[in-house]
Amino acid sequence: MIARHSAFAAAALLASGTLLLVKLHAGNRPTGSIEVDRRLGEVRISATIYPSAMTRPFGVKGHHAIVWKEGRAAPWALFRSDVSDHQVRLALHTLGAKPGENLTAESWNERRNPKSPEPDKRVEGTPVSVSVRWANGSEEPISKLIAEKGGPAGLDFRYGGNERFQPQFRSGCIVCLYSCPGGAIGNRTRTIRDYVRQGVIYSVRNTVVPAKGTRAIIILKPHLEAR
Numbered sequence: 001m002i003a004r005h006s007a008f009a010a011a012a013l014l015a016s017g018t019l020l021l022v023k024l025h026a027g028n029r030p031t032g033s034i035e036v037d038r039r040l041g042e043v044r045i046s047a048t049i050y051p052s053a054m055t056r057p058f059g060v061k062g063h064h065a066i067v068w069k070e071g072r073a074a075p076w077a078l079f080r081s082d083v084s085d086h087q088v089r090l091a092l093h094t095l096g097a098k099p100g101e102n103l104t105a106e107s108w109n110e111r112r113n114p115k116s117p118e119p120d121k122r123v124e125g126t127p128v129s130v131s132v133r134w135a136n137g138s139e140e141p142i143s144k145l146i147a148e149k150g151g152p153a154g155l156d157f158r159y160g161g162n163e164r165f166q167p168q169f170r171s172g173c174i175v176c177l178y179s180c181p182g183g184a185i186g187n188r189t190r191t192i193r194d195y196v197r198q199g200v201i202y203s204v205r206n207t208v209v210p211a212k213g214t215r216a217i218i219i220l221k222p223h224l225e226a227r
Contacts, residue, residue, distance in 0.1 A: 034083045036091045042221040043091040044133075045174075047079040049216060051209045054078050054202070062202040063177055063195075065130070065142060066218055071172010073182070078145070078204060079132075079218060085166070085174045085184045088220065092128070092159055092184075097222035099161025100124030103181040105168060111192045119193040123179040123186035125159035126222045130175055130185070133217040134210070142218075146177070147205045149198065156188040159222060175220075177202045185220070 035044040047066060054062050056076050067077035068084045081088075089099075102124045110116035133139045143155045155177070162181050169182040176183030178190045190201060 034087050034091055036094055038095070040221075041095055041224070042219050043088065043095065045081050045083050045088065045218045045220070047081045047216055047218050049079055049210060049214045050077065050212055051204050051206060052212070054204055060195075061200045063180065064171075064173055064175075064183075065146070065177055066173075066175040068172035068174060071170065073171040073173050077173075079216065081174055081218065085172050086163065088174050089161065089163055089184050092126075092220065092222055095222055096224050097126040097128065097159045099126075099159050101161045101164075103160060103162060103179060103186075105165055105181055107179065107181045107192055108169075111196050119196065120191050121179060122188045122191055123158045123160040124188070125161060126224060128157045128159050128185050129219075129221045129223065130155075130157055131219045131221075133219060135215060139219070142175075145205055145209050147203050149201050149203075154189045157185050158188050160184065160186045162186075175218075 033046050037044065053076050054064065060076070064073050064077035066079040066081055067074045069080040069082060071085065074080050100123055103121055104118050106116060106118035107121050108119070111119045130142045131139055132142055132145065146155070148154060157175065160183065162184060165181045171182040173180070173183035175185045177187050178192055178195055179186045179188060180192060194201060
């Protein structure tokens with residue numbers, strides 16, 4: 001577990017320098033890194049891919065693109081991040097990204113209530129592009145790894161924020177494929193109601209993803225001019 005004081009130390013460091021590398025530790029064991037590149041305006045986090053994790057026998061399927069490895073939703077995420085969703089929020093704030101904070105807990109909890117408008121809400125906030133860099137240096141949008149029912153994955157990621165809901169959800173979700181209050185970054189293209197109506201919408205393109213356990217760098221780039 002990353003201690004709370006480590007998060008505050010990182011926040012102080014994030015305020016200086018063009019490129020910052022924060023190494024996180026659990027005891028004497030390094031657990032990962034987060035980079036904030038002011039010149040390129042992007043956040044880079046280390047992660048591991050688990051191609052079959054988005055499909056689960058019961059319950060929610062195909063929601064989680066990137067989750068902190070110690071979050072409750074980590075077993076069902078395509079990528080497990082070495083750093084927390086809290087650290088990612090701090091880094092995005094440092095680059096000037098603004099959270100939408102328009103979703104509510106009921107956007108998820110009332111998903112099966114046809115009279116509630118909350119599950120129909122679409123996440124707002126600074127647009128964020130999400131890409132993956134592999135060990136060989138190649139880089140591709142995360143959308144290339146994800147299939148959508150009926151055609152190519154339509155992904156419009158926004159920095160929703162939603163940290164106030166983490167005591168309830170405890171998901172550790174960094175990038176969600178729906179407009180979900182459990183994730184720091186959500187997909188404006190799809191609402192929680194879409195999932196209820198259509199079932200599993202997103203899945204992994206198994207023919208293009210590497211083997212389980214492959215390491216990668218996730219690049220989060222907020223587009224401040226598009227706010």
